[in-house]
Amino acid sequence: MGTIVFFIFAILSIAAAWMVVTSKNIVHSALYLALSFSGVAVLYILMNADFLAAVQLLIYTAAVSLMVIFAVMLTLRGDICESNTENKSWFAGALVSGLLFVVIGLVVFTNADWRVLAAPWTSGGSAEDFSLLLLTRYMIPFEAAAVLLTVALVGAVILAKGVNESK
Amino acid sequence: METLKYLMETLNNLFLIIAEFIRGLFADPHSVWANLTMNVINFIIVVIIVVLAALILILLERKVAGWTSQRPGPNRLGPRGWFQTIADALKLMGKEDVTPAGADKFIFKIAPMIIFCLPMMTLAVIPYGRGMAPIDIDLGIFYFVAISSISTLCFLMAGWGSNNKYSLLGGMRAVAQMISYEIPLLFSLLGVVMITQSFNLGVIVEAQDTIPFIVLQPIAFVIFMIAGLAELNRAPFDLVEADQEVVAGPFTEYTGLRWGLFFLGEYGNMTAMSALAATVFLGGWQGPGFLPGYVWFFMKVGVMIFIMMWVRWTFPRIRIDHLMHLAWKVLLPLSIVNILLTGLGIYIYRFVMGG
Numbered sequence: 001m002g003t004i005v006f007f008i009f010a011i012l013s014i015a016a017a018w019m020v021v022t023s024k025n026i027v028h029s030a031l032y033l034a035l036s037f038s039g040v041a042v043l044y045i046l047m048n049a050d051f052l053a054a055v056q057l058l059i060y061t062a063a064v065s066l067m068v069i070f071a072v073m074l075t076l077r078g079d080i081c082e083s084n085t086e087n088k089s090w091f092a093g094a095l096v097s098g099l100l101f102v103v104i105g106l107v108v109f110t111n112a113d114w115r116v117l118a119a120p121w122t123s124g125g126s127a128e129d130f131s132l133l134l135l136t137r138y139m140i141p142f143e144a145a146a147v148l149l150t151v152a153l154v155g156a157v158i159l160a161k162g163v164n165e166s167k
Numbered sequence: 168m169e170t171l172k173y174l175m176e177t178l179n180n181l182f183l184i185i186a187e188f189i190r191g192l193f194a195d196p197h198s199v200w201a202n203l204t205m206n207v208i209n210f211i212i213v214v215i216i217v218v219l220a221a222l223i224l225i226l227l228e229r230k231v232a233g234w235t236s237q238r239p240g241p242n243r244l245g246p247r248g249w250f251q252t253i254a255d256a257l258k259l260m261g262k263e264d265v266t267p268a269g270a271d272k273f274i275f276k277i278a279p280m281i282i283f284c285l286p287m288m289t290l291a292v293i294p295y296g297r298g299m300a301p302i303d304i305d306l307g308i309f310y311f312v313a314i315s316s317i318s319t320l321c322f323l324m325a326g327w328g329s330n331n332k333y334s335l336l337g338g339m340r341a342v343a344q345m346i347s348y349e350i351p352l353l354f355s356l357l358g359v360v361m362i363t364q365s366f367n368l369g370v371i372v373e374a375q376d377t378i379p380f381i382v383l384q385p386i387a388f389v390i391f392m393i394a395g396l397a398e399l400n401r402a403p404f405d406l407v408e409a410d411q412e413v414v415a416g417p418f419t420e421y422t423g424l425r426w427g428l429f430f431l432g433e434y435g436n437m438t439a440m441s442a443l444a445a446t447v448f449l450g451g452w453q454g455p456g457f458l459p460g461y462v463w464f465f466m467k468v469g470v471m472i473f474i475m476m477w478v479r480w481t482f483p484r485i486r487i488d489h490l491m492h493l494a495w496k497v498l499l500p501l502s503i504v505n506i507l508l509t510g511l512g513i514y515i516y517r518f519v520m521g522g
Contacts, residue, residue: 027327031274034320050306054313062316062349065323065342127306127366 006046013039026071034064051127179459182299209301213291221434226252228476235480262423267330270420275328279421279428282321286435288314293442294369296452296460307368308356311443312349315398318436319345322400322407325417325429337416340487341407345398347494352394354502355387358509359447372451379450386505388448390498392474395440397494399433401475403482406490441471 016036023029037060044053134142177184186205193201226241226249233240241248266272292307294300304310319342326338360366362383363374371380381388397404408416418429445451445467452460485493 025271027271027274031320031324050304051309054306054309057313058309058316062313062319062346065320066346068320068323068327069339069342127309 002046006043009039009042009046012036013043027068030064030068030071033067034061037061037064051130175456175459179297181459182296182461206302209291210287213287213301216290217286217435217438218431220438221431222252222256224434224437224472225255225430227472231473231476232480235477256427259423259427264425265420265422267420269330271328271330273328274324275420276425278321278325278328278417279425279432281324282318282432283428283435285314285318285321286432286439289439290435290442292368293439293446294372294451295464298369299452299461300369303369304367306366308360308366308371308443308447311368311439312353312356315436315439316345316349318398318432322417325421329417329420331420333413333415334417334419337407337409337413337419340413341400341417343487344400344404344406344490347491348394348397348404348498351390351494351498351502352398354499354506355384355390355394356447357502357506358384358387361506361509361513368446368451371447372453375450375453379448379453381448384448384505384509386501387509388444390502390505391444391448393493394498395444396475396478397490399437399440399475401433401437402479403485404490405479405484406487409484437472437475438468441468441475444471 013036016032016039019032020029020036023032037056041053041056041061044050044056186208187196189208190196190201190205193204195201229251230240230248239248241251244250244254266275289311291301292304292310294303300307322341322345323338326334326336326341329335359371359380362380363371365371365374374380400407406412408418413419418426421429442464445464449467449471450463451467452464454460454463
């Protein structure tokens, strides 16, 4: 049962991700991205990571709407159907993404913490364990990410308001 | 006296007894097939709740509108105009289904369908009575908020797909407004989660058997009401579909039943938001024992819906800069202060009680 659901949503996510890249219309690309994120959320649920799945829906899927808005506002071409045309320098892109994939793969395989659990993770309140880890063991990365986001927010406000140039 | 108590107990657990009976029809009451059957039945019940709620609320809205502006409201069809909704629905079904020539056809057609699915998904985790949540999941509140956040994308899809400037403007307003108000909405619920130490809606209702959380979290309740109204795009926050400014926003190009789906979705979402408010702040199915739990629950939901309608027909529309100001400079700091105060309160409570 779980295997069937896994393959349905894994194929859905990958197909949607493929469409993100190949779709000619940039708004369609963004909406396919939302579909891909939702498929990944289902995969998280299959791994009993309910909290992560909800976060995936809340933050990634919902935030795609913002990307659509940027796509609409920043596209300068007259016809939106031709807004996401292919680029000639696809080789560089393939090289970079291939290298990135290899690096991530190496990290996963060499790091002992990334092992597959012998028995599936079944703890019900995954939010509880998650928050405990975040506030004890991974406190510093967590705080660093928080500071980074605050800096980004302040930067966005300054960019939007503009600084006082009379001085 | 004993019989009365027994009768009350039976009435309170009526739906659980029926569910047990249906399960009992299977050879193994907890087999996969029994679970599947129960899930299908639960799903159908949730769909019925959404559709029934929409049917009743459409009439109620017009009656409340009439009551607020001191006129009778619809009063021609049936006794006191109660059959008006049926006439409305028939009229919607008879309309021509128009898709604009330049529309993005697939997006245009799928947006109302998704928006109608969302209230069904959110209402499925609400506990309607003791042990009566159609799906009982640990992350109830979080799941609810996560699912309802997708409606932003649907509004934008509708606005984009219509190929209409007003619709796109409405869609963009929807994104600005709903993403801003999601944050205070989530933060206002956090106070309750901190007190109960659980995201599970069933546990939250159980924790309110002595005192509903509206007494412990009055600020959070007010923030939740305001942010909830803004999330639902109802007046005074109906900038998304403001008739005088952007015609009807994302709905401008929709006709017939597609528009009807938006309408049903709006009332379904309103029911879901009221159900969440009743569950988290008003004690859900808890109440004095002379009525069954689910009756209490639906009465509380009704009161919340009435307040929302009352607000809609009382206040004028807010301006868009005031809207953003309210979200980011008033509601967000207030909700963070509320979280801080709740944390301090819990700490002091534990210190005093020696826990």
